[in-house]
Amino acid sequence: MKKIVSSLTLASILVSGLYAQQVGGNCDFRKDNQNCPMNQKDGKKMSKHQNGILGMFYELNLTAEQKTKIDEIIKESRKNQEFPCDAFTKDSFDKDKFTKIMKDKREKTQELHADVIDKAYKILDTKQKEQLRTLLDLRKEKMKQRFED
The missing domain is CATH 4.10.810 (Virus Scaffolding Protein; Chain A)
Structure with a gap:
C-alpha cells in the first residue's frame, strides 16, 4: 500500500x-x-484590459492611435510599480521591504489606476465619452439586478 x-x-x-x-x-x-x-x-x-473601467475603454470604437496611446499610458504606469518579489534576491529575503511593499500596494495601486484612467479619458472624443457613460450605466444596472436577485 x-x-x-x-x-x-x-x-x-x-x-x-x-x-x-x-x-x-x-x-x-x-x-x-x-x-x-x-x-x-x-x-x-x-486581454490585459478586460476587467474594470479601463477594460470598458476597449469596448469603444477607438482608433488605432488611441489604442496605442492608452497602451503606452498603461505601460508607463507599470514601470515604477513595486512587486512583492522585489524583496527577494538570489540568496536573501528582505522582510521589511516585503512588508512595506504589501502595505503600500493597495493605496499605490488605486492611485496608479486612477491616474491611468484620467489620462486615457482625456484621449477620448466627446462621442466616446458618451458611449463610456452608457456602458458604465449598463454595468451599474447589471450590478443592481445581481444584488436584487
Whole structure:
C-alpha cells in the first residue's frame, strides 16, 4: 500500500512539474504579461484590459492611435510599480521591504489606476465619452439586478 501511495505521489509531482515547465516555464511575470498562465482564461489568452473601467475603454470604437496611446499610458504606469518579489534576491529575503511593499500596494495601486484612467479619458472624443457613460450605466444596472436577485 505504501508503495502505491509513494508511486502516485511521485508521478503527480513529475507530471505537475512537466506541465509547469511547458505552460509557464518561459514566463517572466513582470515582462511577458500576455504569455503568463495567470493571464489566461479557459486556455485562451486574456486581454490585459478586460476587467474594470479601463477594460470598458476597449469596448469603444477607438482608433488605432488611441489604442496605442492608452497602451503606452498603461505601460508607463507599470514601470515604477513595486512587486512583492522585489524583496527577494538570489540568496536573501528582505522582510521589511516585503512588508512595506504589501502595505503600500493597495493605496499605490488605486492611485496608479486612477491616474491611468484620467489620462486615457482625456484621449477620448466627446462621442466616446458618451458611449463610456452608457456602458458604465449598463454595468451599474447589471450590478443592481445581481444584488436584487
